[in-house]
Amino acid sequence: MATTMVKENNSGPAQLLGPESAFERTLYPYVTGTSVVALKYKDGILMAADMAASYGSTLRYKSVERMKSIGKHSLLGASGEISDFQEILRYLDELILYDNMWDDGNSLGPKEVHSYLTRVMYNRRNKFNPLWNSLVLGGVKNGQKYLGMVSMIGVNFEDNHVATGFGNHLARPILRDEWHENLSFEDGVKLLEKCMRVLLYRDRLLWFELNSIDSVNGPLV
């Protein structure tokens, strides 16, 4: 084991304050997940992500779940630093818990969760201490489908199909061409599989698991 060496700090303004300042600054990711791809289909949302977490260029962990269901209506997929994703899940746990404790019959839907995540990500970015993730939030509530994305700097939007990381470059062109309203479940899965196959060829992907939410049955894995 090496004894501690003073770490080199790359961010500009913080250098003026010396190596150990009162607040934190821009970090770098260590254990990361790659792309997530999602689309709306006739009855809900389909989302796909692989199960690998890399450490630099090594594929270190091969059975990490990068998609988790949030409350009764939503599904969250994340790429980027896994420790930050785990922390986000803890925040969302607390959010959903407090929502349940109202015991008023209402439950947070995907739109609300997306809004919450956007605020968290943007506020962290403002403090120069981002959560190093790109998040995909999809779900169905009262028959209404919702699919949104938040980046680590707080950029957020809603669309019929979204992707993170490499998926932005490789999957979105395919989705733009071939997505249409009222995709059946089978067609949706086939389209998602097509995107994942391209990512498998061209990205360091390993294995994929597919999650879907539809209006009738709730989250399926």
Add this chain to the structure above:
Amino acid sequence: MDLKAPHSMGTTIIGVTYDGGVVLGADSRTSTGMYVANRASDKITQLTDNVYVCRSGSAADSQIVSDYVRYFLHQHTIQLGQPATVKVAANLVRLLSYNNKNMLETGLIVGGWDKYEGGKIYGVPLGGTIIEQPFAIGGSGSSYLYGFFDQAWKEGMTKDEAEQLVVKAVSLAMARDGASGGVVRTVIINSEGVTRNFYPGDKLPLWHEELEPHNSLLDIINASGPEPMHM
């Protein structure tokens, strides 16, 4: 984006679950640059009676994290009235690693046995991710073991099989990694308690291109007359 690729954490550490408990293993080299500061260090540190942690990366950082976690776990055990679970220990390690990720440089493997879940191994790499695994490897020497474990690992090993696997793996890594070396230490934790084992260099198998060790040149010379060198 400044993606820092994984940097050397001079060590080989391993944690493996078996049918009934866990086996933790590590080398014993602490290096400061090119110099070996301690060639017989103990990198497997006790947190509670039933939970131990393998330390890699900065010696100071891993020691201080262990010390804090031991302190918190002690209080937790008193409050709880029974031994802490491995999951709690691992999550405490994660909390410290994650919340201080800017300042710490340490990768840890938490392993132990509790009555609820049996033997469990949790990896807490740089950054503070927590990941439960049937086996975990860490440190610079682990780079040489990914392929080995992909092939040699299997579910439901016995205690002896697991320990032999760990010793073999650590000694393989020590053979190739300059930052790992010394002796192999193992700790076995199960329902019956904790067993510490020690494997000095002469008890370890020889690998490719390694030569038989001798205590002195004189032993070879006097043994059976000078042999001519041959290729």
